[in-house]
Amino acid sequence: xxxxxxAGIRVVDLTTVVVGPACTLRLAxxxxxVVKVEPRGGDVLRCLGGPSPGGRHAGSYLHLNRGKRAxxxxxxxxxxxxxxxxxxxASDVLVANMRPxxxxxxxxxAGTLRAAQPRLVHCTITGFGPGGPYRGRPAYDSVVQGASxxxxxxxxxxxxxxxxxxxxxxxxxxxxxxxAILAALVARERTGDGATLEVPMHETMAAFVLAEHLGPRxxxxxxxxxxxARVLNPDNRPLATADGWISLTANTDAQVHAFLRAVGRPxxxxxxxxxxxxxxxxxxxxxxxxxxxxxxxxxxAEWLAVFAAADVPAMPCHTLETLEHDPHxxxxxxxxxxxxxxxxRVRTLRPTILQDxxxxxxxxxxxxxxxxxxxxxxxxxxxxxxxxxxxxxxAAFDGE
Numbered sequence: 543x544x545x546x547x548x549a550g551i552r553v554v555d556l557t558t559v560v561v562g563p564a565c566t567l568r569l570a571x572x573x574x575x576v577v578k579v580e581p582r583g584g585d586v587l588r589c590l591g592g593p594s595p596g597g598r599h600a601g602s603y604l605h606l607n608r609g610k611r612a613x614x615x616x617x618x619x620x621x622x623x624x625x626x627x628x629x630x631x632a633s634d635v636l637v638a639n640m641r642p643x644x645x646x647x648x649x650x651x652a653g654t655l656r657a658a659q660p661r662l663v664h665c666t667i668t669g670f671g672p673g674g675p676y677r678g679r680p681a682y683d684s685v686v687q688g689a690s691x692x693x694x695x696x697x698x699x700x701x702x703x704x705x706x707x708x709x710x711x712x713x714x715x716x717x718x719x720x721x722a723i724l725a726a727l728v729a730r731e732r733t734g735d736g737a738t739l740e741v742p743m744h745e746t747m748a749a750f751v752l753a754e755h756l757g758p759r760x761x762x763x764x765x766x767x768x769x770x771a772r773v774l775n776p777d778n779r780p781l782a783t784a785d786g787w788i789s790l791t792a793n794t795d796a797q798v799h800a801f802l803r804a805v806g807r808p809x810x811x812x813x814x815x816x817x818x819x820x821x822x823x824x825x826x827x828x829x830x831x832x833x834x835x836x837x838x839x840x841x842x843a844e845w846l847a848v849f850a851a852a853d854v855p856a857m858p859c860h861t862l863e864t865l866e867h868d869p870h871x872x873x874x875x876x877x878x879x880x881x882x883x884x885x886x887r888v889r890t891l892r893p894t895i896l897q898d899x900x901x902x903x904x905x906x907x908x909x910x911x912x913x914x915x916x917x918x919x920x921x922x923x924x925x926x927x928x929x930x931x932x933x934x935x936x937a938a939f940d941g942e
Contacts, residue, residue, distance in 0.1 A: 577914070613918050
């Protein structure tokens with residue numbers, strides 16, 4: 543594999559929980575040196591994400607913070623802020639998901655930092671963007687799933703709202719922030735100037751919902767109510783087989799014809815209610831009930847073999863217990879193992895993007911709080927005696 547594209551780029555990571563670490567994980571996977579700065583006690587996700595043998599490295603924390611360096615600083619301490627200033631001056635990117643007013647109090651707002659360092663790419667991930675009444679309010683994934691209309695999609699389908707049972711808004715917004723940073727770094731190569739970026743979670747997720755579901759209301763005057771009837775249909779869900787569940791989609795005419803032949807209903811190919819994409823959209827209840835009826839007659843394994851032979855898009859519907867044993871994931875080596883400094887053997891998830899046909903290395907497991915403090919201080923020109931003084935005075939820490 544050729545050199546990773548962000549090799550030589552240093553990122554100061556002032557983020558916590560999921561949305562920010564998801565962003566900086568992507569940058570680390572692309573080869574950036576990510577220096578995660580934590581207060582004493584560390585990112586709350588170290589414990590919020592569940593138990594661990596050593597008590598400070600929950601599984602979700604490990605997976606979102608692998609390949610990063612850990613520096614411990616007390617930003618309420620003037621000397622701690624001075625160290626951070628030196629680190630930022632030696633870096634290319636700063637990512638934070640603090641509220642804007644908190645960044646400003648610490649002198650870490652974009653206006654202050656970029657006045658002294660115009661090449662810096664300064665990215666904040668916020669709950670709600672400027673100019674609206676929600677600005678400055680606290681936001682977590684569930685709050686944004688509700689405010690953006692994502693949870694409300696379930697109300698249209700099932701009669702009551704529901705959160706996606708993973709931190710979907712955090713992951714999506716984190717990936718969008720990473721792409722914005724990458725674009726800014728490309729622009730900096732052309733212009734020499736950094737950028738001030740803000741990625742608001744609410745607007746980002748609302749745009750995702752509306753891009754898919756505004757639908758007939760995209761026109762003036764509206765041609766009908768909002769919502770993709772296929773996606774919001776109560777029967778648009780994994781289908782029960784004789785012994786389990788299967789996930790199946792057949793959208794194109796060719797796929798539908800192949801499906802109808804595979805399930806022994808070829809006479810329906812010429813049924814005017816199912817003959818085209820437009821007709822199936824208008825008769826979505828019929829189309830979905832037909833799928834449910836025929837899938838219940840045979841086992842999951844039998845149907846998967848039939849649909850694979852017919853080139854119909856279908857896969858097993860995994861549970862958390864079966865997903866890690868999926869034969870494709872096993873074959874491509876998504877899950878590995880590594881040795882952790884405090885947790886013993888840990889399971890790792892490798893990067894999924896392939897460059898020159900191969901994934902990037904996963905990097906070392908997420909380190910304990912402050913694990914790299916002394917090494918980074920040395921790189922910033924701080925002597926051992928000065929580092930000792932910083933640690934003794936509480937401005938920095940090198941592990942707990």
